[in-house]
Amino acid sequence: MRKILNILLSGLLLVAVWSCSEDTMDDINKNVNDPVDVGSNLIITDAMVTSAFSITGSDLAFYASVYIEHNVGIWNQSYNAEIRSGEPISATTYNNSWNSIYQNLYNLKVIINKCSEGGSEEGNYHTLGIAQALTAHNLATLTDLMGDVPWTEALQPGFIFTPVLDKQEDIYTEVLKLLDDAIANFNKESSFPSLGDQDFIYDGDIDLWKKFTYGLKARYTMRLSLKNAAYENVISFANQSFASSDEQAQLNYNGSTAISPFYKFYTDRDYFGASQSLYDKLNERNDPRIDIFWKPHPNSGEFILAPNGTPVQVQGNYSISAITEKTAPTYLMSYHEVEFLKAEAYVRLNELEDAEAALKNAVTAAFQKVNIGLTEEDAITYFEDNVLPKFGSNPLSEVMNQKYIAFFEEEAVEAYCDYRRLVAMGNNVIKLDNPKNSANQFPQRFTYGNSDVTTNKNVREAYGDGNYVYTEKVWWAGGTR
CATH class of the missing domain: 1.25.40.390 (Serine Threonine Protein Phosphatase 5, Tetratricopeptide repeat)
Incomplete structure (x- = not known):
């Protein structure tokens, strides 16, 4: 705005400008509130x-x-x-x-x-x-x-x-x-x-x-x-x-003044319902997080799961996430992810004792996330009673399913990447229920942004x-x- 005003100055001021040096003009035209160089x-x-x-x-x-x-x-x-x-x-x-x-x-x-x-x-x-x-x-x-x-x-x-x-x-x-x-x-x-x-x-x-x-x-x-x-x-x-x-x-x-993005998405949009397929995975494992992950929608007051791929388009009916909190952190990378990575690597090297130890660390950390609130003792009991038997039957499957569950909901992008990698490697161990997937409509990737689709021919x-x-x-x- 300052530059525009300088151009529109009256003839009287323009006469004065002729006597100013180029450096002086450069100084006049600087906007001190919009610096060109920031530390x-x-x-x-x-x-x-x-x-x-x-x-x-x-x-x-x-x-x-x-x-x-x-x-x-x-x-x-x-x-x-x-x-x-x-x-x-x-x-x-x-x-x-x-x-x-x-x-x-x-x-x-x-x-x-x-x-x-x-x-x-x-x-x-x-x-x-x-x-x-x-x-x-x-x-x-x-x-x-x-x-x-x-x-x-x-x-x-x-x-x-x-x-x-x-x-x-x-x-x-x-x-x-x-x-x-x-x-x-x-x-x-x-x-x-x-x-x-x-x-x-x-x-x-x-x-x-x-x-x-x-x-x-x-x-x-x-x-x-x-x-x-x-x-x-x-x-x-x-x-x-x-x-x-x-x-x-x-x-x-x-x-x-700063609110978790998933909470903001819920309060602004209310576009999600509780996932039947995720619920089933927890139910199969007698996982105590099944009573923590979801709650009835305030409008319905009833616990209603949404069927994957075939929900009714309606708000205020299906249950919603109970771990979507104002202060739930966003993870650039979590400790439990690091331990899950170790667990998978050890399984693939057939070093199952080390894999079990890393998996135990991962599950214990995931149980104690700030918006989960379970204890180390809760995690150990669950691990010994429910995780170890499944790990003994199929180590890779249980490591990846536990990781998938732990990543609800702040680490969804990593869960999505894991799923695509596993399927590509022939390890389709995470069961998804949306019938559209079997009709070749699982999104293998996201589209490019419209800003460049409309302006960049490549x-x-x-x-x-x-x-x-x-x-x-x-x-x-x-x-x-």
Whole structure:
């Protein structure tokens, strides 16, 4: 606005301008309330919050929770996703999340450039490492859900307007390199002060950021098991990650000025009903969480489960999640996930004693999530009476089903990725009941965002009519893109 006003100044003021130097004019036209250069310590805070709230806990998680039957979509867009009408193939469905990820990746790129050699904050190794770890997390989320996406030519506004799509295989190489680079930078002595309370995840504790990064290495190494099984590496990375739930990477909410995204989604939309198939898995195991996960909808007062794939489109009838709380955290990565990764890796190496110990740790931690509230004793009793017999019969099946249950509901995207990986590997151990799946209408991926479908010919050609989401698996799940 200041520049426009300068152009519209009266002739009298214009006469005075002729005597001003160019530098003076540049100073006059600066908007001190809109700085062109912001310190990385300020940008990184927003990048952390966006990574958790706007990406990990976003529409991506809401739709994933429907596809893997943590929830049943019973109204509007979620209902359409449930019955596979429109939403799974529409370019508008995930557009907000698509835009958020690319904006966040751009902001993280700014930080990386500032803190790298030749940048204005060269030597700020720890902030650089955090930005690299978050970039890996955001980029992996993007390609895990969408497959081949613009990357090497992306994030160059004003220079490249229609970036090409990179192959997922190449993107994963970059993800793992980013994590290695982050760890290397965490191991360096930084000449810049700690982020302190501007770090909403770890309060500037770089040792914990390093553990988070090793956890991501374990996650994404496991993700590539169909293409390159490296279970010893998964275990090695996981052993350098979280030692307890106190160390896990999560964004907390105070319940007033900051509210958990699943709770916000319920209060704003009320689009979910309690999943019959998830209920059945808990019931089969005599799992005490069956009395904790759900409650009657306040409008009906009755406990009514929603049938997967065939609910009535109605609000205020089906039971709802009881762990959707204002203060329920969003996990970038949990301790129980790390232990589940170890348990699966040990099972695949036929080291069942170690697998059992890791599985016990995982289940115990999952029982004690803040919005579950069961005790360690509850978990041990359940593990010995109900989990071990099933583990003895089929170790992989029980590890993955326990992980699937534990991930309700904040970790739905990871559950969705696990399911697709397992099916691709011939381990279809998690039973889903939506009849649309057997009619070849299980969404194998999410669509590209409409912002680029309408403006980038490369993305538009890859999108086509959107029906590819049912037929083309992502690369790490056995597809070509």
